[in-house]
Amino acid sequence: MFFIPGELISIVTFPGIIVHEFAHMFFCKLRKVAVFDACYFRVGNPAGYVIHENTNNFTTTFLISMGPFIINTLLCLLICLPAYMPIKFFQIDQPLSYFLIWFGVSIGMHAIPSNQDANNVYQQAKEKIKERNVLAILSFPLVGLIYVFNILRFFWADLLYGVAIGIGIPSLIFG
Amino acid sequence: MKKTDCTICEKKEIAVNDTIKINSETYCSACFETHFADQSKLKDKLIEKNIDPTICSSCSEDFGDIELNKISIYPICNDCEIKNKNKTFPTWVKAFFIVVMIIVTGSFFWNWKYYQAYSNIKKSNEYFTKGDYANATRLMSAASEKIPELEDLQTMATYFKGIGFLANDKSGEALIEFNKCKDKVPADYKMNSLIIQAKIGSSFDNQDYNGFLEASKENLAMDSTQVISLASVASAYACIYADKGDTAAKSNAFKFIDKAKAIDSASKEMKEYYNMIEYRIDSRKIIRREAFIKQFPNGWIKN
Numbered sequence: 057m058f059f060i061p062g063e064l065i066s067i068v069t070f071p072g073i074i075v076h077e078f079a080h081m082f083f084c085k086l087r088k089v090a091v092f093d094a095c096y097f098r099v100g101n102p103a104g105y106v107i108h109e110n111t112n113n114f115t116t117t118f119l120i121s122m123g124p125f126i127i128n129t130l131l132c133l134l135i136c137l138p139a140y141m142p143i144k145f146f147q148i149d150q151p152l153s154y155f156l157i158w159f160g161v162s163i164g165m166h167a168i169p170s171n172q173d174a175n176n177v178y179q180q181a182k183e184k185i186k187e188r189n190v191l192a193i194l195s196f197p198l199v200g201l202i203y204v205f206n207i208l209r210f211f212w213a214d215l216l217y218g219v220a221i222g223i224g225i226p227s228l229i230f231g
Numbered sequence: 232m233k234k235t236d237c238t239i240c241e242k243k244e245i246a247v248n249d250t251i252k253i254n255s256e257t258y259c260s261a262c263f264e265t266h267f268a269d270q271s272k273l274k275d276k277l278i279e280k281n282i283d284p285t286i287c288s289s290c291s292e293d294f295g296d297i298e299l300n301k302i303s304i305y306p307i308c309n310d311c312e313i314k315n316k317n318k319t320f321p322t323w324v325k326a327f328f329i330v331v332m333i334i335v336t337g338s339f340f341w342n343w344k345y346y347q348a349y350s351n352i353k354k355s356n357e358y359f360t361k362g363d364y365a366n367a368t369r370l371m372s373a374a375s376e377k378i379p380e381l382e383d384l385q386t387m388a389t390y391f392k393g394i395g396f397l398a399n400d401k402s403g404e405a406l407i408e409f410n411k412c413k414d415k416v417p418a419d420y421k422m423n424s425l426i427i428q429a430k431i432g433s434s435f436d437n438q439d440y441n442g443f444l445e446a447s448k449e450n451l452a453m454d455s456t457q458v459i460s461l462a463s464v465a466s467a468y469a470c471i472y473a474d475k476g477d478t479a480a481k482s483n484a485f486k487f488i489d490k491a492k493a494i495d496s497a498s499k500e501m502k503e504y505y506n507m508i509e510y511r512i513d514s515r516k517i518i519r520r521e522a523f524i525k526q527f528p529n530g531w532i533k534n
Binding site: 075081088092138139148156 | 303338
């Protein structure tokens with residue numbers, strides 16, 4: 057296992073960070089949640105953030121926190137899909153295709169919400185589960201997976217996720 | 232602006248925003264720094280930031296005695312509330328997303344030909360497996376036209392075309408196609424065997440019976456266990472005899488028929504083939520198999 061500074065990874069995969077924060081912001085706008093401050097990319101820790109008002113609506117919290125998972129994953133697949141066929145099936149080396157794979161996987165790498173996002177969901181889910189809220193029930197395993205995944209980032213789980221979505225899914229579809 | 236007193240130093244009239252509440256006691260900044268220089272002392276204490284409800288948390292404007300509306304726990308003036316609620320994406324983020332959308336859409340259009348070619352190849356292979364060589368060739372050619380830079384597709388289209396010609400008894404045309412792609416297809420495509428088959432058919436069609444014999448012998452040399460290979464040599468000798476009256480060719484024809492019969496003397500197909508060769512030798516007439524079957528639907532019997 058080799059260690060690369062997080063800032064360097066952020067720079068190389070900057071499209072993913074922008075899309076990640078965009079997704080938080082997008083769902084804030086969609087659910088009419090006030091946003092106090094937003095940073096879409098910077099060299100530092102965290103590499104981006106969106107500070108928004110708290111809401112008691114669990115669906116809203118869930119969507120804002122899980123927004124990057126939905127949007128980054130979808131975009132990763134959409135961007136990598138066109139590049140998959142020329143590279144993998146026809147073995148045609150085109151710079152455009154490799155650019156798309158980098159772009160897509162960079163976005164996919166940042167799909168998993170942060171522990172802070174998971175905490176936001178967890179805190180409200182604990183309350184909402186008493187009301188037998190289905191989304192709250194479903195969010196528990198998801199939050200658990202996010203915590204585990206964030207530990208596994210040290211072992212490049214984020215890169216593996218990006219590759220699995222960007223290359224794994226097209227290869228499952230097209231063989 | 233609202234003011235409060237420090238519970239510790241009893242300093243009066245301090246701005247609320249400059250104080251912090253720890254375990255319900257109000258600390259001014261100076262007292263806080265004095266008492267909690269070591270942050271570990273804050274452990275297990277309830278810490279609350281005092282927020283002045285008359286000062287906007289966003290623009291810091293003082294509204295005197297007017298208490299502002301709150302977003303979450305923060306007092307926000309009307310202007311900032313509208314600004315925060317309507318906060319939108321910065322221009323560069325919008326531009327970034329427009330570029331992303333252009334890339335996604337553009338790459339789909341740009342690479343659509345690969346997906347069309349992929350679909351054509353899949354269908355072409357299905358047709359080929361079913362023996363529909365015309366459609367297999369058409370779709371493989373279409374795939375090749377989509378990606379002209381990929382020579383393998385052109386090769387496959389040529390190969391399928393050759394197979395189609397061979398299946399339709401157009402051996403001469405098949406031979407031309409096979410010769411175009413013979414050095415480009417993988418070994419397991421049995422190109423040598425196909426070329427020999429095409430040569431056999433082509434030389435027969437051109438009444439080049441020595442060529443027919445030569446190609447049949449080549450075929451036999453590749454696999455001497457196949458009854459059809461032996462019968463093909465017998466057929467070629469029969470043609471030479473029928474054409475030139477060469478008696479050595481006649482005896483060779485019978486010799487190879489006997490060899491073939493030693494392997495398969497029972498199947499309907501081979502019996503028909505032997506019967507046609509024997510007719511050819513007897514009548515010295517060379518007709519195609521289809522014509523023979525049409526002329527003698529119940530087989531030829533020597534009278």
